[in-house]
Amino acid sequence: MELLKDKVALVTGGTRGIGYSIVKTYLDNGAKVVLCGSKQETADKAVEKLKAENPAYDVEGIAPDLTSYESVEKAVKYVADKYGRLDIIANNAGISSNTKLYDYDPADFDKLMLINVNSCFYTTRAAAPIMKAQGGGVIINTSSMVSIYGQPAGVAYPTSKFAVNGLTKSLARELAPDNIRVNAVAPGVTNTDMVVNLPEQTRKYICAQIPLGRMGEPQDIANAFLYLASDLGSYVTGEILSVDGCARA
Numbered sequence: 001m002e003l004l005k006d007k008v009a010l011v012t013g014g015t016r017g018i019g020y021s022i023v024k025t026y027l028d029n030g031a032k033v034v035l036c037g038s039k040q041e042t043a044d045k046a047v048e049k050l051k052a053e054n055p056a057y058d059v060e061g062i063a064p065d066l067t068s069y070e071s072v073e074k075a076v077k078y079v080a081d082k083y084g085r086l087d088i089i090a091n092n093a094g095i096s097s098n099t100k101l102y103d104y105d106p107a108d109f110d111k112l113m114l115i116n117v118n119s120c121f122y123t124t125r126a127a128a129p130i131m132k133a134q135g136g137g138v139i140i141n142t143s144s145m146v147s148i149y150g151q152p153a154g155v156a157y158p159t160s161k162f163a164v165n166g167l168t169k170s171l172a173r174e175l176a177p178d179n180i181r182v183n184a185v186a187p188g189v190t191n192t193d194m195v196v197n198l199p200e201q202t203r204k205y206i207c208a209q210i211p212l213g214r215m216g217e218p219q220d221i222a223n224a225f226l227y228l229a230s231d232l233g234s235y236v237t238g239e240i241l242s243v244d245g246c247a248r249a
């Protein structure tokens with residue numbers, strides 16, 4: 001079933017991990033996808049890998065600077081001009097932190113907020129007028145289970161995800177009259193580069209705390225991005241959808 005037939009999607013952080021799975025899942029469901037990487041080289045590599053899996057995929061890679069509104073606006077306009085529309089934005093790019101407060105460089109706090117929060121505002125600010133003019137669209141942000149309880153170090157990360165929730169809930173209300181749905185997915189611990197370097201003992205400990213008994217796989221998260229992007233989620237907006245094996249409980 002092609003749930004996103006002929007839809008045009010922009011996915012940030014689409015080169016690996018959760019973002020790569022979102023891109024592949026959207027492509028498998030008939031969408032045309034423009035993925036963003038932090039460098040053109042990594043974006044090109046991801047596209048190459050996808051095309052090797054299926055040469056029919058309609059996918060290209062770009063590398064806007066997500067911390068610059070000017071650069072993001074240019075990227076959004078590029079997509080809308082080239083494909084004639086922009087239906088879905090998956091704001092997935094993000095960085096994490098585990099730094100203790102006493103060691104925290106304030107510049108690192110600013111950098112994390114720019115990537116995790118400002119980029120979501122920038123893409124939405126640039127895309128919303130285009131979506132409104134075409135009759136609607138969907139924005140999906142990436143939150144985290146730490147947006148519920150915080151975490152005991154790396155304060156910028158949970159702070160950024162609380163902000164993502166606020167942005168999501170507020171913009172959902174503001175943009176609903178324009179038929180633009182705004183939601184977030186809140187993954188639990190997910191098996192990507194973000195957690196791959198954890199010692200085996202830590203991974204085991206983490207899994208023991210998760211009621212479903214395992215980490216999430218990128219595909220588990222991508223499935224939620226598919227649901228929210230498609231008409232299956234047509235009456236869902238302002239939602240922070242936890243996909244965490246009940247780890248938040």
Ligand code: NAD
Pocket residue numbers: 012013014015016017018019036037038066092093094095096115142143144145186187188189190191192193194195
């Ligand atoms: P990852 O590190 O594997 O991938 C992160 C992606 O973000 C990459 O594609 C990278 O290119 C992109 N990115 C990072 N910095 C960037 C920058 N400055 N400019 C442009 N792109 C940049 O991480 P992941 O685990 O796939 O995480 C994806 C999202 O899911 C993030 O928002 C993260 O906070 C969130 N998340 C992950 C987990 C987890 O356990 N992995 C849990 C909760 C939420």
